Amino acid sequence: MTDTILTLEGVTKRYGSFTAVNGLDLSVERGTITGFLGPNGAGKTTSLRMSLGILRPDAGKVRMFGKAPNARTLDRVGFLPEERGIYKKMKAEDAIVFFARLKGMAPGEARKRARARLEQFGLGSAGGKKIKELSKGMAQKVQIIAALVHDPEFIILDEPFSGLDPVNQKVLEGMVRAEAQTGKTVLFSTHVMEHAERLCDRIVLVAQGRKVFDGTVNEALGEVPRSVTLETAGGDDLTSLLSAHGEVTDQGVNAEGARSWQIILKPGSDAQTLLKACVDANVRLVRFEPMRAHLHDAFVHLVESSPKEAV
Incomplete structure (x- = not known):
């Protein structure tokens, strides 16, 4: 195998x-x-x-x-095509059984599996309804079940x-x-x-x-290049300090008076190294957030x- x-x-x-x-x-x-x-x-x-x-x-x-x-x-194989399409005049359970039979399943087992899958997807009460009577989402779930009913x-x-x-x-x-x-x-x-x-x-x-x-x-x-967002209490220009660690964007001063920066870290630099540099330089940090x-x-x-x- x-x-x-x-x-x-x-x-x-x-x-x-x-x-x-x-x-x-x-x-x-x-x-x-x-x-x-x-x-x-x-x-x-x-x-x-x-x-x-x-x-x-x-x-x-x-x-x-x-x-x-x-x-x-x-x-x-069980296949769900991008183009949704299933026989609209067939009842949901019958449509699933039909696809199961195409894959070689016996009639009784096909119907048993169809009902179990309909219950699994919360469609137990919809099995007797025609596809055209179902919502778009429900009809799509029927087609997904039809792709899985033969246990591929x-x-x-x-x-x-x-x-x-x-x-x-x-x-x-x-x-x-x-x-x-x-x-x-x-x-x-x-x-x-x-x-x-x-x-x-x-x-x-x-x-x-x-x-x-x-x-x-x-x-x-x-x-993905790693990035850090930080805010400082003072208005000092940190461009020179931060640029040593990556590409810097000065996002200006917010309503509370904190100055915001975003740094896209260069290869070999990380958030811990940047944080240490800020602490060593006595930067008054309000926020320091590595971005996931x-x-x-x-x-x-x-x-x-x-x-x-x-x-």
């Missing part, structure tokens, strides 16, 4: 003169949650479609469970949080964690960094079809600092 569920090697996809995906390398390891991140139009959906064999790459290789994607390997080994979710309210986004995050805890492998695309920061073992960031980062969340956060980086900051930094041809 291979530990690598999905591999893309040098995959390229063109539409006429437009290159949607350019030489992409990607691997997804068994039992992990991998976030496939990038702005809208970065090539995420095209890459996922090539992973599933829906599209064929113009160059490069795709391997799923060690083989080119085929009907047998896809039976082991590998779950691929394309922008799964889009269209869900914050409460149901939290429910879906819990579902992703629960699936991973049973040994499932999850790959999901998103342009909303907060979900990836909370969920992912590993992230892959793409910008206009090229990979610009591949690693853990902590490794991505380590790419978030994945959104890493996302912006990595995209903006990528080679020009990638962005």
Whole structure:
């Protein structure tokens, strides 16, 4: 049994003169949650479609469970497409059963699983309603259930949080964690960094079809220049002192008379060193706050600092 569920090697996809995906390398390891991140139009959906064999790459290789994607390997996959669409005149439970049967499940087991999943997502009373009678968020949850009902080994979710309210986004995050805890492998695309920061073992960031980062969340956060915000009681100009530690912005004097500064620390400098320098210089500090980086900051930094041809 291979530990690598999905591999893309040098995959390229063109539409006429437009290159949607350019030489992409990607691997997804068994039992992990991998976030496939990038702005809208970065090539995420095209890459996922090539992973599933829906599209064929113009160059490069795709391997799923060690083989080119085929009907047998896809039976082991649960896929939520970016384009939401499910049979609107079918009842919710029947629609889920239908998708389970397409994956080879017996009728009785398919219905049992459908009802259990509907209860799990708080839709127990909606199973007998037609899809067109449900709210947009409820219909999306039905489609998510349809992707999971056959208990797939590998779950691929394309922008799964889009269209869900914050409460149901939290429910879906819990579902992703629960699936991973049973040994499932999850790959999901998103342009909303907060979900990836909370969920992912590993992230892959793409910008206009090229990979610009591949690693853990902590490794991505380590790419962001660290910064410190401080306030001083006096009006002394600290530009010279602070500039020795990084790029300084004087933010002026606030209503309480404290002068504010922001310092983007240069490589090799850290907040503790800066604080010691301020104490040694008898700076009257009112506030000294190292700023914690978030994945959104890493996302912006990595995209903006990528080679020009990638962005």
